Every structure is written in structure tokens, then in C-alpha cells.
Amino acid sequence: MTFVKKYRIGTRGSPLALAQAEETRTRLLEAHKDALDPAQLEIVIIKTTGDQIQDRALREVGGKGLFVKEIEEALLSNKIDFAVHSMKDMETRLPSGLVIDCILPREDARDAFISATGKSLAELPAGALVGTSSLRRQAQVLNRRPDLRVGIFRGSVQTRLRKLAEGQAAATMLALAGLKRLGNEGVITELLNVEDMLPAVAQGAIGIERREADEEVATLLAPINDSVSQSRISCERAMLEVLDGSCHTPIAGYAELVDGNSLNLQASLLAEDGSIRLDAGGRGDIADAVKLGQDIGHNLKNQARGANMSFGL
Ligand SMILES: NCc1[nH]cc(CCC(=O)O)c1CC(=O)O
Secondary structure (H helix, E strand, O other): OOOOOOEEEEEOOOHHHHHHHHHHHHHHHHHOOOOOOHHHEEEEEOOOHHHHOOOOOHHHHOOHHHHOHHHHHHHHOOOOOEEEEEHHHOOOOOOOOEEEEEEOOOOOOOEEEEEOOOOOOOOOOOOOEEEOOOHHHHHHHHHHOOOOEEEOOOOOHHHHHHHHHOOOOOEEEEEHHHHHHOOOHHHOOEEOOOOOOOOOOOOOOEEEEEEOOOHHHHHHHHHHOOHHHHHHHHHHHHHHHHHOOOOOOOEEEEEEEEOOOEEEEEEEEEOOOOOOEEEEEEEEEHHHHHHHHHHHHHHHHHHHHHOOOOOOO
16 A cells, blocks of 8 residues: 555654654654655644643642643544554543554563662662652552652653752652663663562553544554554553552553463552552463453452452542
């Protein structure tokens, strides 16, 4: 198929979002070498409410959707043709008329630990402040090291690294994927393995959202979808959807491919202060990725009820 139209790629304007939009553009041009001219793919920056709020905890002002709403409106009103997102930032339910059926090959999903003094998470002195606004990271740090303190730390990757250099915290954590895409891996003190810091659902994955009825865009995107990454993300998001009673709950989930055609899902639900950690894990055929995610989600939900914790569920 040869493409004749010009396609507008919607994205936020942060350096990370732009790097992800560029990666998508490059992959599309590579996949459609003779059928698509570079001038046919235009990147359109959309300023979101979330981008304008720098100093308050995200959850106080409305959660994940704040970074996405304006972009989805631009899709629905035909101002853009598809949008590039960090799947970690996407709600489990999309507005009707929109779909995400293209997931790029997933980057390493692990969290990176970055400390001003070069000390690892295990070596930080008691009382040290770990700056992160992620409830998931806060709860896991406190679960492992109840003697540490956690505090809110927001802003772009660059802002957080500056705050760290200024001494506003002893350490922070960021997704390795984002640091890699920005060429900032050099700042990492320690890579946290998934046993020590279970990643956020869909961390490291880039997804492309489009109008469901737009078959031409579906055809354009199909060759850059990575089906294993897509199944892993479907599995993790199915788990999250079962538990999605509240975005105030620290939840982590990570599915990986084992033996070529199975997925192994590990998921955790924590109390915000790290005093409780519930774990569930399981394995299933990659074709039943959603079922595996739902089963593990219900398992955690039952454990949460049994533990007599509300967890907002
Ligand atoms: N919540 C912000 C966000 N959304 C996606 C990433 C990193 C890239 C990714 O996970 O794909 C980040 C920054 C971070 O958590 O360090």
C-alpha cells in the first residue's frame, strides 16, 4: 500500500514525549520505506493540563487523565491522526471511538535509583529522604526500608535531576526507559531489579492511539506493532483494570515472556506507608494474556479484602 495523505502525530511537548514521537516516526518511515515520504509525518505538540501543573501532587488535581485528555480530544475532533503515549500514563479505559492496538517493542521496564551521594538504596543512611511522587515507588521503598523518608518530587526528568543536584532529596527513582530515551543513563546509581522494585503497569511501553474507524491509520501502524509487547501490556492492564477502584492505591505489575509462548505476571498491592504488601503471581499462555491479568487482579482484590484493608477497592 502507498500512502498519499499527510498524517499528524499528536504528542505532549516534554522532551521525553517528543523523543517517543520521534521514535514512532522513525519506525514508521523504516517500515514503509518506499510507501511513505518523511514530509507525510508531522509531529503536532499538544499542551495538556498536566503539563501546566508543576508543583502539586498529580493525584490531588485529577490523576493520569490530565496528561491525555486534550490529546484524545484532538483525536476525536480530527486535529491529529494518531497519538503517541507512555502506556504507563494511560487509564485502563479509553473514550469510545478510540483504540490502542499498536505497542512498540517495549524498553527495559525497570526503575533506576539515582542518589546524589552515589549510595545504593540498601546503603542510604536511616532518615534519608527519597523524593518521588509515585505512590508505588514510595510504598515499595518504605516496605523495604521503613527507616527512610519519602517525599513528593515532581516535574520532568530534567527538573527532578536538578532538584536532586540541589540537595532537595538524597535520592530519587526514575524509569530506566525514560532515561535511555533521553540519553541520560549516565546519572543512574543502581538499576533496581523487579524483585526489589516491581515496575508500574506498562512501564517502558509506548502505545499509539487512533480513531477506531480510521482503517487507513490502522494499516499504517500495523507493521510497527510488537505483538509480544502488546500481550504483556494487555496482561498488566487487565490486572490493573480489575483493581482500578482508586488511583490512590500503590499497584505494581510486570508480565514477561517465558519459554517463548507463556507470560509470567507478577503483581503487588501495597499500603501507602509500605506497612503491608500483598503479592500475586501466575503463568498462562500468551494467547490468554487478558485472562491471566484478570485472574491475578481478582486474587489481589480478594487478598486485600481478606486483609481488611480498604485499598480504595
Ligand atoms: N509518569 C511519568 C512517566 N511516564 C512514563 C515515564 C517513563 C517512560 C516509560 O515508563 O515508558 C515517566 C517518567 C518516569 O516514571 O520516570
